[in-house]
Amino acid sequence: MAALVYDVAVIGAGAAGMMAASVAGQRGLRVVLIDHATKLGEKIRISGGGRCNFTNVGTTPANYISKNPHFCRSALSGYTPQDFLRLLKDYGIAWHEKHKGQLFCDDSAEDIIQMLRQECEKGHVSWRMPCAVESIAKQGDDFSIRSNQGTITARQVVIATGGMAIPQLGATDFALKLARQFDLKVIEPRPALVPLQFDGGEWQPFAALSGLSAPVRLSVPAVAKPRMKFDEDLLFTHRGLSGPGILQISSYWDPGEALAIDLAPDVNMEKLLLDAKSGGKQQVGNLLGQYWPKRLVEHWLPANPTLPAGLLQQRVADVPDKVLKQLAASIHRWELAPSGTAGYKKAEVMRGGVDTAMLDQRSLQVRSVPGLYFIGEAVDVTGWLGGYNFQWAWASGVACGRALQPAA
Numbered sequence: 589m590a591a592l593v594y595d596v597a598v599i600g601a602g603a604a605g606m607m608a609a610s611v612a613g614q615r616g617l618r619v620v621l622i623d624h625a626t627k628l629g630e631k632i633r634i635s636g637g638g639r640c641n642f643t644n645v646g647t648t649p650a651n652y653i654s655k656n657p658h659f660c661r662s663a664l665s666g667y668t669p670q671d672f673l674r675l676l677k678d679y680g681i682a683w684h685e686k687h688k689g690q691l692f693c694d695d696s697a698e699d700i701i702q703m704l705r706q707e708c709e710k711g712h713v714s715w716r717m718p719c720a721v722e723s724i725a726k727q728g729d730d731f732s733i734r735s736n737q738g739t740i741t742a743r744q745v746v747i748a749t750g751g752m753a754i755p756q757l758g759a760t761d762f763a764l765k766l767a768r769q770f771d772l773k774v775i776e777p778r779p780a781l782v783p784l785q786f787d788g789g790e791w792q793p794f795a796a797l798s799g800l801s802a803p804v805r806l807s808v809p810a811v812a813k814p815r816m817k818f819d820e821d822l823l824f825t826h827r828g829l830s831g832p833g834i835l836q837i838s839s840y841w842d843p844g845e846a847l848a849i850d851l852a853p854d855v856n857m858e859k860l861l862l863d864a865k866s867g868g869k870q871q872v873g874n875l876l877g878q879y880w881p882k883r884l885v886e887h888w889l890p891a892n893p894t895l896p897a898g899l900l901q902q903r904v905a906d907v908p909d910k911v912l913k914q915l916a917a918s919i920h921r922w923e924l925a926p927s928g929t930a931g932y933k934k935a936e937v938m939r940g941g942v943d944t945a946m947l948d949q950r951s952l953q954v955r956s957v958p959g960l961y962f963i964g965e966a967v968d969v970t971g972w973l974g975g976y977n978f979q980w981a982w983a984s985g986v987a988c989g990r991a992l993q994p995a996a
């Protein structure tokens with residue numbers, strides 16, 4: 589009896605892999621889905637605090653970072669947030685909108701995992717899990733996949749093994765190694781959507797602010813015309829800065845660069861301080877305390893070496909205009925240079941990945957290797973925080989699932 593040859597082997601049963609496998613399976617292709625994890629869909633399970641921020645209704649190509657910012661356009665327009673919502677409706681999964689178009693499950697991320705599993709069942713997808721892939725080689729027209737469960741043969745292979753974020757959950761650099769094996773260019777991978785850290789000595793005065801969160805405007809790099817700006821909350825930690833604003837800007841930060849933080853983006857501090865001079869006995873600290881959390885006033889001001897000591901306790905009326913202007917400028921422009929990121933262990937995603945120039949934008953097929961596809965986070969398309977990364981996983985998975993070739 590001839591050995592079974594699958595139409596498609598999908599490596600990685602995460603968000604993108606399950607989507608591609610189910611779409612191809614439902615088109616009648618014989619699909620095998622392989623994953624080395626013992627538990628299905630771990631990243632979906634932990635995402636969005638257990639409720640999975642599964643998409644963003646405002647998704648556009650501008651919400652993604654890539655060497656080619658137009659590459660994601662085709663897949664994103666072929667499968668939109670509304671398409672994913674229709675799928676949720678079929679399964680009776682309730683959801684709600686939070687901040688800035690972010691959609692979350694009402695109950696649990698587990699609902700999405702079970703939905704995708706059932707979609708795969710509908711497509712009669714075969715599962716190999718846990719199953720570790722050791723190597724993939726092209727043999728004639730087929731691909732030979734060596735695994736710890738023997739060799740699997742398929743006419744087409746989809747690499748959906750994601751990025752390197754959270755290795756403790758089984759993330760690997762498999763996709764990047766395989767890309768290099770097939771002589772494909774890889775855009776340097778880096779942790780993204782990740783907390784930023786500072787040298788211990790430099791950060792020590794701010795460590796007391798750990799746990800405090802404030803709405804700020806972040807820009808990078810700290811120059812007159814920054815590459816990117818975000819208005820979001822910032823969170824002080826023992827080692828540095830985190831919170832949604834920092835996660836967003838971290839994806840645009842390059843090592844060695846300084847960032848600029850406006851600690852009072854909606855207030856004209858200079859006017860406020862100068863106007864307050866006529867207000868009698870009010871101290872600088874008390875005035876700022878009307879706009880900032882008390883702890884921020886008490887620790888940030890004295891830790892700022894450019895400001896005169898004891899400024900907090902001085903009456904605004906007694907402080908020279910020049911110093912008040914300097915204080916306002918420091919509040920609106922706190923410049924600091926991170927020493928690094930908190931790394932893949934704390935990152936939500938990997939930036940970089942397989943160079944999109946290697947791939948066809950409609951199908952995600954490798955131009956130089958017919959039958960080989962890369963989808964999801966493994967590709968150099970990195971979304972902002974807020975549901976964009978899952979939307980890319982669904983959309984690239986569907987684009988590929990629709991393009992895979994049935995047996996002749």
Ligand SMILES: Cc1cc2nc3c(=O)[nH]c(=O)nc-3n(C[C@H](O)[C@H](O)[C@H](O)COP(=O)(O)OP(=O)(O)OC[C@H]3O[C@@H](n4cnc5c(N)ncnc54)[C@H](O)[C@@H]3O)c2cc1C
Pocket residue numbers: 599600601602603604605622623624625629630631632634635636637640641642643719720721748749750751753754757758759760761762935936937963964965966974975976977978979981
């Ligand atoms: C803590 C956290 C929270 C997040 N929250 C959100 C959110 O709310 N919204 C959002 O849009 N994005 C979120 N993300 C990002 C999102 O989870 C990913 O971008 C998305 O899961 C990528 O999908 P993927 O299918 O490409 O990869 P993954 O979902 O990571 O799937 C890859 C699969 O490949 C398997 N695999 C890896 N290597 C191998 C190998 N060598 N052999 C076999 N199998 C392998 C893995 O076990 C995994 O099942 C979050 C990420 C993290 C870490």
